[in-house]
Structure formats: C-alpha cells, structure tokens
Amino acid sequence: MSKNLAWLLIIIGGICEIFWVSGLKYADTLGLQALTGLGICISFVCMLLAIRAIEISVAYSVFVGIGAAGIVLAEIVVFGAAASWLKITLIVVLMCAVIGLKFATSDKGA
Numbered sequence: 584m585s586k587n588l589a590w591l592l593i594i595i596g597g598i599c600e601i602f603w604v605s606g607l608k609y610a611d612t613l614g615l616q617a618l619t620g621l622g623i624c625i626s627f628v629c630m631l632l633a634i635r636a637i638e639i640s641v642a643y644s645v646f647v648g649i650g651a652a653g654i655v656l657a658e659i660v661v662f663g664a665a666a667s668w669l670k671i672t673l674i675v676v677l678m679c680a681v682i683g684l685k686f687a688t689s690d691k692g693a
Contacts, residue, residue, distance in 0.1 A: 589636035596629030597649025604654045609662075626650075641688045648681035 599622045606619030626646075634642050652674045658664035 584632065584636045586636050589633040589642070592629040592633040593637070593642055593645050594649065596626040596633065597646050597653065599623075599626035599629065600646070600650035601653035601657055604650065605657055605661075638688055641685055644684050645681050648677055652678055 603619050603622030603626060606615060606622060610616045610619045630642065630646055633646075655670065655674055659666045659670075
C-alpha cells in the first residue's frame with residue numbers, strides 16, 4: 584500500500600470517527616445505532632490498513648486529532664454547543680501539533 588493511500592485511509596477513518604462518536608450520544612433508534620456501529624467498523628478498518636504503511640504513533644495521533652477536533656466542531660456547528668475563543672484556539676493548537684508530528688517523523692525508519 585502506498586503512503587498516500589494510507590493517509591487517505593487515516594483521513595476517512597478520522598471522519599468516520601466523528602460520525603460514530605456523535606452517534607454514541609445522539610442515535611436513539613436501532614437504525615441510527617446500526618449506522619454508528621458501521622462507522623466504528625469503517626474507522627477501525629481504515630486505521631488497521633493504514634498502519635501497515637505509516638508509523639503507528641503518527642497514524643494514531645492524526646486519527647485521534649481529526650476525530651477530536653471534528654467532534655468539537657460538530658458539537659458547535661451541528662448540535663449548538665457553546666463556542667469560545669479558547670475552545671477554537673485549543674483545536675488549532677491540537678491540529679498544529681498533529682501536523683507537526685507528521686512532519687517531524689522521518690521516512691528513514693519506514
């Protein structure tokens with residue numbers, strides 16, 4: 584598997600994580616609960632496949648960073664949670680740290 588495909592899988596998995604985490608809280612019917620379960624499966628299969636080509640520490644950090652930032656933004660935009668400058672700033676710092684970790688990782692060991 585190419586590294587580009589692995590990164591695409593990490594992004595897809597992270598996006599699916601946003602949906603299934605939202606589903607844990609908001610799925611109140613069997614159909615929505617089944618979609619939540621499907622999201623869990625898709626996100627973890629993407630992660631399992633991607634770590635074959637990317638260092639697990641970096642892949643997992645990016646995966647969780649996408650999910651964490653995405654769920655906070657979804658709570659604000661979709662579900663009407665309160666937004667603050669501090670919350671937005673912390674999301675930006677989180678994403679900068681995840682991106683920095685990706686660039687700080689050498690391809691020599693891979």
